[in-house]
Amino acid sequence: MAEGRLPRRARDGHGAEVPSRLLASWQRSEDYGVSLETVEPVFAGTGVEESLFVQCGNEVLTGLHATLMDEPVSLMLTDSDGLVLSRLSGDTSLLTALDAVHLAPGFAFSERDAGTNGLGLALADRTASVVRADEHYSASLCTYTCAAVPVFDPVSGRLEGAVNLTTWSRSSDRLLLALAQSAAGNTAALMLARSRGRSARPASRGEVFRVRSAHLEPGAGALRDLSPAWADALAQAERAMSAGRVVAAVGEPGSGRATLLALAHRRVHPRDRILSATCPAPQDVEAWLSLWGPELGKPDTGVVVRDVDHLPAWAAGRLGDLVRTQHLGAVPLALSLTAEELLALPGPLAPLVDTVVQVPPLRERPDDVPLLAEHLARRARGRDVPITPAAARALRGYSWPGNADQLARVVREAVSRGDTIDVRQLPAEILSGSRHRLGPVEAFEREMLVRALTRPGATAKDAAAELGISRATVYRKIAQYDVRIPGR
Incomplete structure (x- = not known):
């Protein structure tokens, strides 16, 4: 355990109890193998992200920065993996110090990368967090106080990233947290106001x-x-x-x-x-x-x-x-x-x-697919997740053009929908042999058809009634999209 990073009030015997969230974060940092002395840089590129979250977050932080121009505070926006996307501050000495510990755009500061820190803890626990001075896991961060608040998509509920405010350790953490909470709330509100008619968020960049x-x-x-x-x-x-x-x-x-x-x-x-x-x-x-x-x-x-x-x-x-x-x-x-x-x-x-x-490629190793799916599900949920025989047959029979990366995405989506992976939890693409690229309307139609057909005990007649179409149309659409549901 990271005894050297215990808060001073606890080390000196003042009777203050170390918060359980902080202890848990220290333990995770130790398990990740993070250095107690220095933060090892994790560089993930500085490409521009055009998501609604980034646009709204940068707009909010730019407005707040204009108010705090002369204050020793750095305002940052990060993605859901802790990658710093943008940073604003009018204090050059603070910026220089943050550069020295790589708390800068293009670097990842999740717990896995940098140990216990404000933004890493906020993303890990999905709640507002303040990490002060020697509460940080790494000694190189102990001159700072960090307050961070996660931002969730107001429509989908998905974690988009965090607003992080960092200053010197001697500054007030209560004010810092209040400002971070206000900025995160304003970002989510602006996203909601602008969400109508917006395209889906682009896929996150791969690891660099x-x-x-x-x-x-x-x-x-x-x-x-x-x-x-x-x-x-x-x-x-x-x-x-x-x-x-x-x-x-x-x-x-x-x-x-x-x-x-x-x-x-x-x-x-x-x-x-x-x-x-x-x-x-x-x-x-x-x-x-x-x-x-x-x-x-x-x-x-x-x-x-x-x-x-x-x-x-x-x-x-x-x-x-x-x-x-x-x-x-x-x-x-x-x-x-x-x-x-x-x-x-x-x-x-x-x-x-x-x-x-x-x-x-994975399509040449079909027997590996169920084993890998079980492994990926266990990693995603932290425990074994049963996969029904029908789902295993569907996974084994799919061609996996995206290989193991695609399998990982499918498994993550499936375990987010229930405690067992059945055909109902699998995306429509796995149960369809359609050769041509589907447009948005066709993809939606196929998804609704598959969902109706994979309900427990559902027949073509039941699916027709649910979708408001004839049974003949159901059979025609099954053939059109080459829908294959194991056991049916």
């Missing part, structure tokens, strides 16, 4: 840079006893890593390339830390390389560079030079790469690869 401790790297806790195709690819990667070779895992996006590499590295080097770096937007490549590049070649460190086929040519050249320099060192280089295919590797990187491992 992440540093994980040894027990939290990609592939941690992943299933090992999967299909022979997966086991063969994993064994091939293990043998190459044992021989000190640079491995490239190639295959379709979402097929588990980085997971396979991380799992193989963990088997070969059980105590190593693993860094996972995914190609960012071009404007962020310089910062991306400077963050993790110095770690390459360090003892007990493995690096998985993901999607190198998306790197600009100049960045691939820089990376190639860095790798060749490290190859000359005394420490064996533990490096692996992912790309869609070997021929897509940038020219400067292709000669560095010693072994190529082909990772099979």
Whole structure:
């Protein structure tokens, strides 16, 4: 437990009880492997997000900033993963200090990334939070007080992100929290006023840079006893890593390339830390390389560079030079790469690869799907979630064009709808063999048809009555969308 981070009033025996939320957050931070001394940077790019939440939040914070221009307060907007999207402050000394601990746009400050802090706790517990001075898990944050309030979509109820206000630890936390609550409330109200006719929120950006401790790297806790195709690819990667070779895992996006590499590295080097770096937007490549590049070649460190086929040519050249320099060192280089295919590797990187491992897509491993679904459901809910035989057959029979990433999304949606995964909890896309891309009206029609047909004991006649159409139309729509419901 993080004894060094106990609040002073509790350490000195003043009788004050440490809040249970804070204790729980410290424990999670310890479990995540967060450093007690410094916050390790987690860079996730600085691309512009055009969601309604970001537009409204920035508008509210800009107005508040005009009022607090001369105050030592930094106003920030973050997404639901703790990624800082924007930051405003008129105090240059505070901004410089925040830059030193990476509390800046493009960096993630969730509990998993930075330990107990205001915005991380607010997002984890989904409620307004204040973290003062040495209540922070990491000592590098103990000169600040942070107040953060989560913001939920007023229509869907989905967690969108948080408003975070940070100042020096000596300042009033009550006023800080009141301002954060006001800004979060105004953001949600503005979102509600502008929500009519707006398009759906764009999908969040994928991970660009992440540093994980040894027990939290990609592939941690992943299933090992999967299909022979997966086991063969994993064994091939293990043998190459044992021989000190640079491995490239190639295959379709979402097929588990980085997971396979991380799992193989963990088997070969059980105590190593693993860094996972995914190609960012071009404007962020310089910062991306400077963050993790110095770690390459360090003892007990493995690096998985993901999607190198998306790197600009100049960045691939820089990376190639860095790798060749490290190859000359005394420490064996533990490096692996992912790309869609070997021929897509940038020219400067292709000669560095010693072994190529082909990772099979999920549609070629249908027996893995139910096992992975059970694993993903357990991770999402923290306990076993039963999957009915009918749902398992539907999952196994689907083609999974998005591979494991798509399966993870489907499972998360399913477990949010109930305590058992049945065909009723599965999205219509899983129960349909429609080949062409559906428009919004067709997708809605298919969804309503599937929901009506998957009600317990429902027949085509029941579905027709519920939808207000004829039974013949129901059968025609089933054929049109190639709806397949196991057991029917």
